[in-house]
Amino acid sequence: MIVFDLSGKGAIVTGSTRGIGRAIAEGLIAAGARVVISSEDADDTARVAAELGMPGLPCDVSSDDDLAALVEFALAALGRLDVPVCNAGITGRAGPFATIDMDDYARVMAINLRSQVVLCNLALPHIAAAGGGAAILIASLSALRGNGRINAYALAKAGVAQLARNLAVEWGPQAVRVNAISPGFIATELSQPLIDDAAFMARRMAMTPLRRPGTPQEIGGTAVYLASAAGAFVTGHNLVVDGGTLITDGS
Template identity: 45%
Template structure:
């Protein structure tokens, strides 16, 4: 009997995941390892080497704001690429952010996926197969008064996925984005540590709860595997319904 879950297996494929030392990236790495993928995990946190070893993969300590280090990472041969690394930057008015801070935010959130896909997508196309998953955000799908530049970078990732899908689709390469909502990670601690802010967010979320990194990882597995083989250029929203809610 055919394995009904076989389409979700990643046996024989190498997956490169950035920002994999914690949160959503770590959850993706663990799930991909369980699905049979060989892992290359990149993060600026030196702990990534031990994390990768525990999962049977290889860890690369890399500053993803550094173009040279990103380009070197792009030389890795991978059938799956997950660009997860990102930072929020300081909260405040969009035009109040100084140029140095803005440049650092864009370098990690947007430049690193652009540079990595520029090197890896053509190699995938040459092999006739590949899947790219970019971690966008709910903040890239609606206006945001406090994290404006963060939202711009995440909106751009959704467009990058569409562009890659159109350009490399004829060669068998798929590209998609995931837009998580409020997920229980250290990144969301500013909200989750404030009961009033958390309650406001949950009231606007039909499922009335916070998401988990594992739920985002499951979406990434679907998009990376043959289970999502006819899905490309899409942004999969994983937010408990916040985006579509009228706030009631």
């Protein structure tokens, strides 16, 4: 048995047209899975689905109807669903909780946390009925560290890690594994302004033992591990992929 082989498996990756989401989709495809590509932008979804040779469906993850349609589309297009990856998210407005805009807070929580609850509730019964599988929820290093500017995003991502634990307990007896991935600082299009900020990078890399940002492909590889037989005895875990930022004292 090839433990990292996903041949014959069907997956959904939300927010999979760029950055970490696309890298996860590409990693699953390289391991043999068929993957439904999805983002809220219809043009981006169609373009990336064509580039990767996979089915695609636009989905606004804040819409329960869109999420239900996404699961039904995956079942029809792939014939099965084994690996839902809840990746879509937004950062929201930076700042302390003392000055938070509660409308922004509500949107961040809806997209980053509530959508993952809804998608899992829609997908996991199908996965259990087919004999089992593995859900992957994207959390964040920010959920594990205090920060004066990352407010609702960090709170939502902490909820994602707890969601993985709860769902692992709930669905484990039906052979469904649920894990979270908490990326650290990853070099993506969205993080490019920070990468271009020399002072920020000097400070942040001094806090990171590997002294470099991560790559989207490294998160993609982590997802393949959790989705495949290689991770078959791992559930309810929040796997931190951060170059060591969490564990260092900066020395």
